[in-house]
Amino acid sequence: MxxxxxxxxxxxxxxxxxxxxxxxxxxxxxxxxxxxxxxxxxxxxxxxxxxxxxxxxxxxxxxxADDFDDEKYFYRNDELSEISSGLISYMQVGSDLSKSHLQILYERYHPGADTGQSMLSHNAEEGGIVLQGRLEVTVGEQVQILLAGDAYRFNSSLPHRFRNTGNKDCIVVSACTPPSF
Amino acid sequence: MxxxxxxxxxxxxxxxxxxxxxxxxxxxxxxxxxxxxxxxxxxxxxxxxxxxxxxxxxxxxxxxADDFDDEKYFYRNDELSEISSGLISYMQVGSDLSKSHLQILYERYHPGADTGQSMLSHNAEEGGIVLQGRLEVTVGEQVQILLAGDAYRFNSSLPHRFRNTGNKDCIVVSACTPPSF
DNA sequence: TTGAATTGTTAAATTAATTTAACAAAAAAT
DNA sequence: ATTTTTTGTTAAATTAATTTAACAATTCAA
CATH class of the missing domain: 1.10.260.40 (lambda repressor-like DNA-binding domains)
Incomplete structure (x- = not known):
């Protein structure tokens, strides 16, 4: 030891x-x-x-406490790492999060975007705030429509799903610990 | 034990x-x-x-692995917990985070707002995205002005400071793990 | 330059963790 | 029914952690 x-x-x-x-x-x-x-x-x-x-x-x-210690603390808008997936684009703060505990995303859901179902069962915790548009969020047995200013938070081991049920882009800033991808 | x-x-x-x-x-x-x-x-x-x-x-x-399990997953805009501190107002997703690993905040810095200095040395990790306005962030020896769309992330054990050096409100969505207050 | 205090290390003594080996109780097998 | 395994517990033996108490090296004071 x-x-x-x-x-x-x-x-x-x-x-x-x-x-x-x-x-x-x-x-x-x-x-x-x-x-x-x-x-x-x-x-x-x-x-x-x-x-x-x-x-x-x-x-x-x-x-x-395996501290990450890149000396990079600031990220210009165009330096965010883009992770596109169908009708959803994720802009991640930081590129290599393998030694990190926190993932922060600027998410844009185009109309009709749908994550499908449970992003697996990480022993993680996540949440976010809707800034624009209309987001349908399912967690366990519950379903809610969230509008600008509304928020969510839950244990990621619960099955969950996100859908843009509006006809305009939906923007969310989310966080997850530990990072989910 | x-x-x-x-x-x-x-x-x-x-x-x-x-x-x-x-x-x-x-x-x-x-x-x-x-x-x-x-x-x-x-x-x-x-x-x-x-x-x-x-x-x-x-x-x-x-x-x-002490999973939190409140059945509350969704928060309307007016349900966010407001934590005011001088020229800064924090809107927190969730009220009791004592059993949680993740803190998400919608922050509004009024002109001239300043956190002073190091929010202590939590073995934490934090980051955020600027949505509006102008934010001066100091981390260790580095200082940066962040504008809408820019972001930051660092280990909270480093001394850090936030200031609104603009003449309009500055809005940030931030996350911290584990919660800092 | 001397004495006092504080540093980190380590042998010996003490205390406690860990294993071995036994026990009784319950479940499974024949 | 009765043997055979498998279960969890515990005393005694063994091994190792922890403390006590000493040592040398360094720093601080005067």
Missing amino acids: QNIGLKLKALRNTKGLSQRKLAARANVSNASISLIEHGRTDPSMGLLKRILDSLDVSFAEFFS | QNIGLKLKALRNTKGLSQRKLAARANVSNASISLIEHGRTDPSMGLLKRILDSLDVSFAEFFS
Whole structure:
């Protein structure tokens, strides 16, 4: 478990704490911190929990925290990655999201556009806001027509479907975590 | 660590495995499974990893799998939760995000609006698309003016700042995972 | 330049996790 | 019915994590 050690050391350093300071806050021995950081022990969950708690970091955060660090933060309108699919065009913020947790899309549904059915069952969570037009959204047993200003959010494991039932383009800004494609 | 035990037991049952079957696949003793499930031991990371690996479940999944399940999927424009803060108004999709991983906001920056500085260091990831107006965004050492159609995305642990440097309202749809407030 | 405090490491001692091996209870097989 | 497996639990034995307490190296003060 060398990897955990490296992560912990990095985390400790960003908080500017010494092994002993961290040990005191977490109520563990400083030796434990040293041994874990060097991968010379296989820490118990309880020990690691006390340490992470004292750093205000949850297990989920700690294990999902493989920070992406491209230095690209800004995207001009024409730099958005276009992903076309039939009558729907998706403009994605960022191109390679493989190390990312968040996907943001500017979506344009042409009249008659229809996603068909469930985009699979990712353990994901998604939502969006309608900016223009008319969007029929189905989630589980529920169906709704959303107009400009309306919004949706649900767990992506539920079967869902999007349709533009209007006669003009429908525009939506959506987000999904983790990315769905 | 009673909670880990309950989770593991539930997970094992959904896969239809007995303690011994699981133990064999994970190459651990069946006693360990029993002790963990009853919270009578504080398992080591390595032991738990072997068990989860054999179930094709990552640590991240194991700890983040607290599915939210409100049956509320749709939000009319006037149902968005307004969170005002000085010259900025945030319209949030959903009210209680405590069990959620995703926060979606419709943001309106009045002229002169300024977030000041770093919204702290959440181990989060955020991004957004500018729909209207002029937004100055600072991330780390970089500063950019974004106009309608432009976008941003970055790791929220970087110091960042938003300012409306135009003379009209600026509108942005943003997303953040996990929610920042 | 000296002394005090703080750093990270590590052997030895202690405590606890993990396995081995046994047990009883329940289900399956003959 | 009765044997044979399979189930989950647990004491005892073994192995390993964790702490205590020491060490040398570095930084800070005066």
